[in-house]
Amino acid sequence: MLPAPFIEPFSPPRRILMGPGPSDVYPEVLAAQSKPTIGHLDPLFVGMMDELKSLIQYAFQTTNEMTLAVSAPGSAGMETCFVNLVEPGEKVIVCRNGVFGERMRQNVERVGGIAVVVDNEWGEAVDADLVASALVANPDAKFLAFVHAETSTGALSDAKALCALAKQHDCLSIVDAVTSLGGVELRVDEWGIDAIYSGSQKCLSCVPGLSPVSFSPAAVEKLKARQTPVQSWFLDQTLVMGYWDASSDGKRSYHHTAPVNALYALHESLRLLAAEGLELAWQRHADMHQVLRHGLQRLGLRFVVTEADRLPQLNAVYIPEGIDDAKIRKQLLENYNLEIGAGLGALAGKAWRIGLMGYGARRENVALCLKALEEVLA
Numbered sequence: 001m002l003p004a005p006f007i008e009p010f011s012p013p014r015r016i017l018m019g020p021g022p023s024d025v026y027p028e029v030l031a032a033q034s035k036p037t038i039g040h041l042d043p044l045f046v047g048m049m050d051e052l053k054s055l056i057q058y059a060f061q062t063t064n065e066m067t068l069a070v071s072a073p074g075s076a077g078m079e080t081c082f083v084n085l086v087e088p089g090e091k092v093i094v095c096r097n098g099v100f101g102e103r104m105r106q107n108v109e110r111v112g113g114i115a116v117v118v119d120n121e122w123g124e125a126v127d128a129d130l131v132a133s134a135l136v137a138n139p140d141a142k143f144l145a146f147v148h149a150e151t152s153t154g155a156l157s158d159a160k161a162l163c164a165l166a167k168q169h170d171c172l173s174i175v176d177a178v179t180s181l182g183g184v185e186l187r188v189d190e191w192g193i194d195a196i197y198s199g200s201q202k203c204l205s206c207v208p209g210l211s212p213v214s215f216s217p218a219a220v221e222k223l224k225a226r227q228t229p230v231q232s233w234f235l236d237q238t239l240v241m242g243y244w245d246a247s248s249d250g251k252r253s254y255h256h257t258a259p260v261n262a263l264y265a266l267h268e269s270l271r272l273l274a275a276e277g278l279e280l281a282w283q284r285h286a287d288m289h290q291v292l293r294h295g296l297q298r299l300g301l302r303f304v305v306t307e308a309d310r311l312p313q314l315n316a317v318y319i320p321e322g323i324d325d326a327k328i329r330k331q332l333l334e335n336y337n338l339e340i341g342a343g344l345g346a347l348a349g350k351a352w353r354i355g356l357m358g359y360g361a362r363r364e365n366v367a368l369c370l371k372a373l374e375e376v377l378a
């Protein structure tokens with residue numbers, strides 16, 4: 001390592017990011033981020049935040065007042081939901097069909113909740129019948145938590161059906177939409193989702209490090225009725241909202257210094273999504289998945305998830321017998337500037353994860369990925 005005064009500016013290469021995230025960032029988003037930094041209480045910045053809130057509401061298809069971007073990555077969005085809503089001793093049904101369902105379980109236990117885990121095999125969607133049985137067996141459960149799009153396997157669960165079950169059993173739903181937002185159908189109000197979080201770095205194709213979050217009026221009521229203070233000062237939404245939402249007198253109070261330039265980037269990425277139109281963005285992901293699927297199957301690669309439960313934006317395929325996982329990914333990176341993802345958790349060393357997220361879900365990316373794979377696997 002050079003002594004500090006001799007270190008050169010960092011110059012990353014231009015990679016094509018087709019892993020599980022971060023995804024390729026829109027050029028317009030990178031440009032937005034480099035605009036002049038202004039104060040986080042500057043009236044012009046505050047006006048931008050009002051627009052940002054309505055852009056997040058559009059992306060989530062919600063009118064929830066408590067809608068904002070947490071100044072931290074998706075994991076902090078997850079933690080925001082659990083730490084604000086679950087009180088010690090409360091029971092949460094947690095669906096686990098991959099890495100992120102397990103992370104939800106850990107969150108529940110860290111806030112002092114009781115996690116009742118409903119397990120599905122890795123690569124399968126959450127089974128609504130198993131969830132229904134768990135809800136019947138646990139009439140005292142207060143929440144149902146699940147991952148809409150499990151990035152570790154590429155499985156899509158039926159959020160509409162699961163949230164309807166939660167309602168039938170008087171539970172609030174907590175939904176992970178880190179990989180689903182912008183890539184597949186997601187309708188927060190229509191499906192009755194109570195608490196939802198996402199991440200900036202997947203199908204929004206924004207820079208990493210921000211987490212859009214939204215709470216329904218019922219979730220806000222639950223938060224306000226807490227008997228114990230929210231354990232985390234930073235993530236306490238009752239405090240954060242003092243900054244995100246102008247109070248009745250129209251003033252915003254300082255909570256933390258907002259990541260000003262990153263929020264410009266999120267504003268731009270959500271603006272691009274709205275300009276394209278949500279339905280068209282969902283369709284583009286589905287179309288590009290079909291092109292990729294045909295090509296991968298022509299190369300003899302087998303999908304981890306059955307077609308009915310498969311996410312278009314995250315394609316997990318088994319690594320063929322006798323192929324060196326790390327060597328292939330290194331060749332793709334070094335010779336093609338192409339990043340695909342390794343397997344995670346139970347799929348480590350067994351699968352590759354090919355992302356088609358946001359700006360990355362384009363025909364030229366699909367073509368490059370298929371050509372590169374064909375050449376390195378020959």
Ligand code: PLP
Nearest residue numbers: 073074075100151176178179199
């Ligand atoms: N949930 C899911 C489904 C994810 O895919 C991820 C990240 O890949 C996370 C949560 C955590 O997000 P982050 O890495 O931004 O903290």
